[in-house]
Amino acid sequence: MASRISELVLGCRDPEALARFWCEVLDFVVLGREDDGSMEIGPREGFGGAQPTLFLSRRDRPEPGLTRLHIDVNATDRDQDAELERLLALGARPADIGQTGEESWHVLADPEGNVFCLLRRRLAPL
Template sequence: MTSHLFAVCFGANEPLRVARFWSEMLGRELVDDPHHGVMLLPGDDTGFRLRFPLVPEPKVVQNRAHLELTSDSLEHQRQTIARALELGARHIDIGQLPEESHVVLADPEGNEFCVLGPGNTFLAGCGFLGDLSCDGSRAVGYFWCEALGWPLVWDQDEETAIQSPLGGPKITWGGPPLMPNGGRDRVTFDLVPGVGDDLRVEVDRLLALGASRVGDGHDGSLVLADPDGTEFRLVTHPGAA
């Protein structure tokens, strides 16, 4: 019995604006989402959905998770950056060094993302959307490996990564030192129980793995937190598929 990752959620003040940006960047279809307004579907079975729930609070601190886009060549990297800027992104400085090959940008609502240079062997074969890179401990990487049933594909120097058995983007955790939480996380996971699974049994399983219960969501979901304290939701009625 395992939960399934239904979507990675980016809380937004203007969900449609941010969703349109990422729809254009990733070439993904934008669909209505009864519970969250808008959602992007993956291009195939290997990717995860992107949801953009409405949040009233403005973004004031750096996200603890960000998307990373891959490049086939330096020209491809330049084209991706130019396209992002044309769609409303901007350059930002989060302490990256001049000699680093990646370029750090922010989408129209300030969500950080990286456009990586060519030759990144770690994300080879993952696709244009290479990974969701998270701030987090080794323990939380192990937690999500067990929670989702995704293989652990990297475990070195307290850095971990998991990937769907079908392939596609990875989810990575960088290990210590960890960023302060800074309040409400804007990047979160929506999980759904497996078909036919008993919700109470699945909640007990996640708690046994190291999650903690936070409370009930307004839409009937259950709000939990992983071992690092990052909230996620167990959704019984995920809406549009």
């Protein structure tokens, strides 16, 4: 038996705003809130299902340096171009991390600057 990813943790100043953004991007719901404003979002079936949850950990100050962990997303019901348009309309913005422009994916940043990638391959919804 192996381990598997159950949740991803993302430090942020405004968990509420990022929860709105990531819930729209991933079709997630808010699963829980902590007293300090941190939040957990995830698929409707909750923690422990086929998809990991995303824990938005409230931080008063941004952590120095680049984020060492990022999220890759794949469209489930549209092509990459249409999903890119949707993500940009939700508040994502292009991010330059030194890519060549020949990549098959798009590097984006969420509203707080956390980098994530939109991959080309379309995945079936769970």
